[in-house]
Amino acid sequence: MTSSLVEVCNILIGHTFDDISQRIFTKLANGGRTTFNLLKSLHFRDTAPRRLKQSLARLIQHRLVVHYTENADTDAERTYYSVNWHVAYGWIRNGRLVALVQDRHGDKAGSLIAMLLQVGHTTVADLASAFNFEAASGSKRESGTDINAAPHVNGNGAANGTHTHRERDSGSIKSIDELHYIMRKLLYAGILQKVGTHTFKPQADAEAEIQAVVMAEQFPDGKITGPRKQAEFKRSIDSLKRKWRDEERYDEHRDADTDGTIKRPGQDAMAANKRRKMNGGSANGHGEVRADFSGPKLPNDMSIGINHARCTVALRSEQLVHYAKQYLGHTTAGVYRALLIALESKIRSIRDDTMVYEDEDYEDEAQPVASVMEVADNLDTNLDLTPPGKVTKSSNTNGGPKVKKKGVIEYDPDFADIGIKREVQSDSDDDITPIKAQGRRLDTIEQHLKLLEEHTSQFCHRPSVTGSSEWRVSFPFITRTLIQAQIDTTIQRRFGTVGVRVARMLREDGKLEEKQVAQRVLKHVKDIRSTLGLMQAAGLLEAQELPRDQYRQPTKCIYLWYFDEKKVQAQVLAQSYQGIARCLQRMDVEQTRFQQVLDKRARLRADSGEDEQRTFMMGKAGLLEEEGAPLSGVEKLQLGQWREVQEKLLAQVGRLDELVALMRDFDGGDVSMIC
């Protein structure tokens, strides 16, 4: 565990959780896994054990700490606690995750995820009860309102009444049906995941358990000799791992509600919620689109939590799109984005360690494919796919619309600003059927995809040439391209074009001598020497010495320069961690500047929002008016400044986090987080 990663996680936990939790986390992170008693006796002598346990439970609730009990139910039972790096570091990405869910699945899903993040994981029943549906619709029921009206929730349906002035009705989830519908959608998308006891075990322990189980079942004598048995052993392990993982994966049929009947719209699903007998959950009198929210309900005792790996997949897509945009423009990048989104749902996780590929080709084949239809489905509706410059029969280049038909003539928007009005294939507007329109659209999409395919970076390709239009993205390859591009950019910023030329050249050509380097980079040797030296000092290049005689005289050695990609990647990663840690620390320091105003604001908030039952014993002309005045203009200005500072620093953290994701997460090889 790199120390910078430890630093980052500690600061993150400290910002959000209380100080005892942070100390627990730090001690576990620095010291490795321990038992509770050891932890208490070594580091927390002055804390009440109950307090310590509460903080520990809180960390476990958020899945920041995992635990493993060995020799359960015996006298020698011991529980080991260790930190879960993925979730701890992933805390940075939570904001991005919520924004992503909001983008892809709507506001309500976004707010649901935000709420779930507050508590880590919870059961379906508890989550439903937090929304207070029954209380809201119950009151209306008693007053005898029309069943068909949507249950107008008391102020809001989302929270337990504390911050009512914040919620807007349209953004909150109104019925339990809707809640289940959204949850199912998110489960399918992989953003929510079922949480079981295995989720709380450290990975190494889980593997050891699997091994023990397999040994006990299939190899009772405990001997695994010979390649055949070893292979069998490995296969059994893999299959058991997969079985455990699948158990934890949500499956509609397995996890459907108890009686297993298909819930028809309008039919009463559960006995407790009788008032949901409406016409399929839809309502009259509201402008919003009401989907049919009925369907199999999730079982109430299923625990769900957030799957942080999804965020990584989405991050990767975003970066690929950004990269494509630089080369191929906005529209094609939009099509690429649709393709990636279509593929996202088919990818289980970036890292599938039960599969080992013998060859790159096999690895390629195991990647999912998406058809053009799926791409079209996922396409952003705002994207205008009309290919510019399409010559039409009735094009009018001199302005002046000639209305030839009754229908509206569409003008190609791309040339509008030059003053040229060019009609867009209007001849077939009247007789174009929906199927034809769809077909034309698919054609256009295919053309964009072909553009992507032909580019040197090979954004996507068609696995089968025979014409069935299925597209695949070979992620390993393109991820490497992305990483290289990023490293090149970094080197360029630090060492200029010469430096990046040297790096690229050495990456391709391997190990070279100084003279050869200079030759290929088209520079003099004495010019290149300083650059090489500087880059070596920065750790980007390495030199190898080949002695020519047995005494290793420096004058007679050959020095070879080379560029080690993996090392540079790890180095950039470590530096990113440091950058993030520094930004967060800086935020702490800046906060002290604004501490007074922030305290006042917190106090005002506490007074106004949460404690409505507070009694004011003093009269209205009391002291409240003078001292408890709302924030003055100067203070508001200061709060604004603080907000700006936060934004600057957190934006930087977000960008560094993207870099970290690129260097560490995208290719699936978990570099620094193995516990």
Added chain:
Amino acid sequence: MSRGGRGGRGGAYGGSAATRMASGTLGILIDKELEDAFAQADDPEIGLFPQYFPHLAAPATEQEKEQIRFYLDLQDNVRNGWLAKAIEGLQAKNRQRAAVTKKFNPFEDVPQYGLKRGRGAEKVPKFEEFPFVKEHFPKELWCVLDSTDDTGAERKPKRLKLSAKSNRDKLAELDDLDEVPELDKDDEDGAKKDDDEDAPEELQDNDFDEDDPENEELANDDYNAEQYFEDGESDHDDGGGDDGGGGEMD
């Protein structure tokens, strides 16, 4: 050895300065620019801290701002969420605060802003009442996950409380705070002072419950010293106070 030319001076400056022909008052050739450069290097303002143009990062895009907003909301909600408040340290602090405010002596103590606000302990939720899923936790920790009932009777069903608070709009938030200390609130509160303590919130803090009857008594008692005086509410004409007081003393 050239005179005056800047190129040749560089190497020859140190060694042959003394032997040069005088041109100027000091007897050595002075290269203005070089002198300035040396002077600047020693000058604490310019030399030690030369002008440096740092690379400034691009400002946050709209997308990034949205993400930041979500992150800060989440941080707020977790920091002030249920489990955070329930951790016993905070509870103890509140109990302390409540204990202190009880001792307000209405005859002698001056009513203070802080005391007034500190009345009644904050509603601190209990840690055990959070709906934990026990199977996910090790057995060691089960004692803090469950509330220990002496009677063994059924516990109150646990309900999850989530905060949907979000600081989405900075300006709106700052505007909202304008309404904060609404003074009409005091009227309403005064009117339903008695009902306030009774007003049920689903999960009441036991501490507050214990205090309940006491507060009730205090409110309604004839011998309630705190309510004996009207706290200067109707005492608006301070002008005649002295005279009136003086008159009465007779």
